[in-house]
Amino acid sequence: xxxxxxxxxxxxxxxxxxxxxxxxxxxxxxxxxxxxxxxxxxxxxxxxxxxxxxxxxxxxxxxxxxxxxxxxxxxxxxxxxxxxxxxxxxxxxxxxxxxxxxxxxxxxxxxxxxxxxxxxxxxxxxxxxxxxxxxxxxxxxxxxxxxxxxxxxxxxxxxxxxxxxxxxxxxxxxxxxxxxxxxxxx
Amino acid sequence: xxxxxxxxxxxxxxxxxxxxxxxxxxxxxxxxxxxxxxxxxxxxxxxxxxxxxxxxxxxxxxxxxxxxxxxxxxxxxxxxxxxxxxxxxxxxxxxxxxxxxxxxxxxxxxxxxxxxxxxxxxxxxxxxxxxxxxxxxxxxxxxxxxxxxxxxxxxxxxxxxxxxxxxxxxxxxxxxxxxxxxxx
Numbered sequence: 114x115x116x117x118x119x120x121x122x123x124x125x126x127x128x129x130x131x132x133x134x135x136x137x138x139x140x141x142x143x144x145x146x147x148x149x150x151x152x153x154x155x156x157x158x159x160x161x162x163x164x165x166x167x168x169x170x171x172x173x174x175x176x177x178x179x180x181x182x183x184x185x186x187x188x189x190x191x192x193x194x195x196x197x198x199x200x201x202x203x204x205x206x207x208x209x210x211x212x213x214x215x216x217x218x219x220x221x222x223x224x225x226x227x228x229x230x231x232x233x234x235x236x237x238x239x240x241x242x243x244x245x246x247x248x249x250x251x252x253x254x255x256x257x258x259x260x261x262x263x264x265x266x267x268x269x270x271x272x273x274x275x276x277x278x279x280x281x282x283x284x285x286x287x288x289x290x291x292x293x294x295x296x297x298x299x
Numbered sequence: 300x301x302x303x304x305x306x307x308x309x310x311x312x313x314x315x316x317x318x319x320x321x322x323x324x325x326x327x328x329x330x331x332x333x334x335x336x337x338x339x340x341x342x343x344x345x346x347x348x349x350x351x352x353x354x355x356x357x358x359x360x361x362x363x364x365x366x367x368x369x370x371x372x373x374x375x376x377x378x379x380x381x382x383x384x385x386x387x388x389x390x391x392x393x394x395x396x397x398x399x400x401x402x403x404x405x406x407x408x409x410x411x412x413x414x415x416x417x418x419x420x421x422x423x424x425x426x427x428x429x430x431x432x433x434x435x436x437x438x439x440x441x442x443x444x445x446x447x448x449x450x451x452x453x454x455x456x457x458x459x460x461x462x463x464x465x466x467x468x469x470x471x472x473x474x475x476x477x478x479x480x481x482x483x
Contacts, residue, residue, distance in 0.1 A: 218454035221416025
């Protein structure tokens with residue numbers, strides 16, 4: 114009897130492990146953006162990577178959900194049904210020219226993310242600011258994907274007119290970010 | 300009838316008072332300095348506080364910046380400029396952040412680093428003092444931490460950045476109004 118239970122349990126565990134991330138976009142959404150909890154995904158590209166991808170201009174990318182987005186989400190009177198959930202995030206990027214003389218240090222843009230049919234889509238907070246999709250991978254990493262002709266608007270300073278798209282270079286379309294401690298997203 | 304009128308008046312004044320709070324904290328184009336140096340008695344009650352001195356200045360430089368914004372963006376532009384200075388315990392060097400502040404949610408001012416997306420603080424007013432807040436709490440009491448970059452270190456890797464972050468005893472700072480010298 115014990116062996117039989119163990120066998121059934123093993124089969125269930127094996128089946129569970131076989132279910133790929135992305136099977137249910139709402140599950141992925143909840144896993145990436147759990148209610149009331151901060152999250153942080155980062156990629157700091159090293160010199161070797163940048164040399165191998167000369168058309169990539171983004172040198173680091175952070176996707177963070179924390180203050181003040183979580184407070185805005187918390188402001189609503191009662192939690193929305195699962196299919197109507199929205200997550201407020203911030204995307205922070207540095208580029209090859211960041212910090213060079215006369216250049217801004219880094220760029221940031223806010224977005225609201227939601228499940229759109231069978232994908233997770235993040236739309237810029239700014240008017241006509243574009244957006245991207247987020248794919249949750251089985252390893253816990255995420256892919257930020259911009260369409261070939263897509264864009265996502267970032268600002269380089271408070272109140273300035275120094276707008277720049279995340280899709281700046283020909284090789285700035287897909288980014289793989291790893292889950293990271295919140296401190297890495299500051 | 301009088302009660303109804305009073306209720307309406309109070310409600311109206313309450314709605315009107317919210318944005319005024321933010322404007323009162325840092326009035327546009329008027330120089331101000333709010334500063335505080337913490338003493339050993341304070342640290343005895345807040346042993347995990349890292350900040351030893353903190354100030355928020357709106358001097359000649361900031362007022363000139365505001366006039367420039369006002370001229371280019373129009374009279375409705377509500378942004379104010381400020382300089383945050385922080386000295387940590389056991390250190391002699393003061394760290395600086397040039398801020399742009401704007402009203403948000405009708406309650407207080409949100410201030411971000413002018414030259415990079417490097418976190419934010421909130422500022423509101425309490426009598427003759429201002430309150431600087433980092434991070435905030437959800438309705439269930441969970442504190443959501445935050446930070447602001449100092450010395451424009453926001454393009455550096457996380458371990459090389461200088462930040463003021465909402466540690467356990469570094470979440471709210473009450474700064475009394477002070478002479479301009481106290482902010483330099």
